[in-house]
Amino acid sequence: MKIDSNQWDIVLQGSSPKTGNQILKLLPVESEVRTWGEEIYFSIPLSLPEENAQSIVSLGDVAYWPEGQCFCVFFGKTPLTSTLDEIKPASPVNVFGKVLGDLESLKTVKPSVIALLERI
Numbered sequence: 628m629k630i631d632s633n634q635w636d637i638v639l640q641g642s643s644p645k646t647g648n649q650i651l652k653l654l655p656v657e658s659e660v661r662t663w664g665e666e667i668y669f670s671i672p673l674s675l676p677e678e679n680a681q682s683i684v685s686l687g688d689v690a691y692w693p694e695g696q697c698f699c700v701f702f703g704k705t706p707l708t709s710t711l712d713e714i715k716p717a718s719p720v721n722v723f724g725k726v727l728g729d730l731e732s733l734k735t736v737k738p739s740v741i742a743l744l745e746r747i
Contacts, residue, residue, distance in 0.1 A: 628700070628726075629743040630660060630667075630736050635700075636727040636747070637689050642679035646691045647723030649675055650698070655745040658698070662738050663717065665703025669742050670696055680719030686711055689724035698744065700726060702733040 628635045639647040650673065658669035677693050684690060690699045699720055707715035726733070 629745070631740055633732055633735070635729075635733070637724045638727055639724050641688070641690075641722035641724060642681065643691070643721035643723040646675055646678050646721040649673060650691065650723065650744075651746065655743065657741050657743050660736060660738055660740050660742050662736070664705040664708065665734065666699055666701050666705050666716070667733060667736055667742070668692065668695070668697045668699040671698050671744075672696075675721065677719060678721045681722055682715065682719045684714045684716060684720065684722055686714065687726045687730055688714075688722050689726060690716070690720035690722045692716065692718070692720045694718045698742075700733065702726070702730040 660669050684701050688701045692699050701714050
């Protein structure tokens with residue numbers, strides 16, 4: 628994932644492998660970033676059902692949000708989160724990946740910039 632001059636690698640893993648494979652087929656894709664607490668999310672042109680959807684995620688999880696048709700990256704607390712042990716998305720998400728590397732740098736991402744998802 629590239630945003631501005633930063634890049635984060637994402638490895639496919641998690642409880643929603645079909646979701647991850649569908650997103651891989653879609654790449655490359657660009658979209659405008661939105662933030663919600665310490666979550667980056669952006670719409671992608673894909674409508675998928677829930678697949679082992681989770682209402683609690685872990686630090687660094689990458690997920691698809693079926694309700695909003697969005698790609699999500701969780702790097703800290705959302706407005707619904709009380710502790711980092713229970714990071715809560717707005718509604719259940721399909722976790723299909725994990726961000727590798729520095730999660731702190733995700734805190735510098737501002738809304739309205741363009742994110743690029745591509746396979747490397």
